Amino acid sequence: MEDPVVQRREEIAEIYEKGFLALSAVMLVAFLGALAYAAFAMNIELPSDEGQLNPREVRQTEPFSDPGPGVYQTGPNEYRVVLMSSAWRFNPAEIEVPAGSEVTFVGTSADVLHGFHIEGTRVNVMMIPGQVTKITYTFREPGQHDFVCHEYCGIGHHQMYGELTVTSGGEG
Numbered sequence: 237m238e239d240p241v242v243q244r245r246e247e248i249a250e251i252y253e254k255g256f257l258a259l260s261a262v263m264l265v266a267f268l269g270a271l272a273y274a275a276f277a278m279n280i281e282l283p284s285d286e287g288q289l290n291p292r293e294v295r296q297t298e299p300f301s302d303p304g305p306g307v308y309q310t311g312p313n314e315y316r317v318v319l320m321s322s323a324w325r326f327n328p329a330e331i332e333v334p335a336g337s338e339v340t341f342v343g344t345s346a347d348v349l350h351g352f353h354i355e356g357t358r359v360n361v362m363m364i365p366g367q368v369t370k371i372t373y374t375f376r377e378p379g380q381h382d383f384v385c386h387e388y389c390g391i392g393h394h395q396m397y398g399e400l401t402v403t404s405g406g407e408g
């Protein structure tokens with residue numbers, strides 16, 4: 237016959253164990269739910285890996301050689317910005333798109349590590365030498381957004397900024 241005190245302790249331990257197992261399951265579902273909400277409802281996504289290139293030959297490599305840095309319309313409401321970061325400027329430093337545009341930024345660095353952050357948006361990526369970064373964002377409201385380099389890149393870092401203008405001009 238087992239000691240009733242020991243038996244009671246084992247029963248209590250089992251209740252706690254089941255409780256914590258249930259709590260772990262609930263938290264797992266809650267965290268997965270939060271992740272799904274961020275990804276689908278809030279449209280938060282990670283910048284995607286567009287491939288690598290030889291950092292010494294950025295200016296001879298597509299799309300940075302051809303068509304080269306700039307803003308290109310790719311569809312009725314779609315734009316592609318080929319963005320070159322180098323000490324200490326962005327090319328292009330001025331970007332203009334109409335409201336409602338889905339803009340895909342394809343960028344890299346021609347020298348050292350830079351950052352690219354468009355204030356007021358979730359566009360916030362690193363520009364890594366040898367790495368091509370891609371991120372897509374839809375600008376719904378007309379307005380102006382400054383964009384800055386947010387990775388310290390040398391003595392001219394504070395001058396490394398640009399401006400993105402979302403014009404009200406047409407949803408077309």
Ligand SMILES: [Cu+2]
Binds near residue numbers: 385388389396
């Ligand atoms: Cu910088």
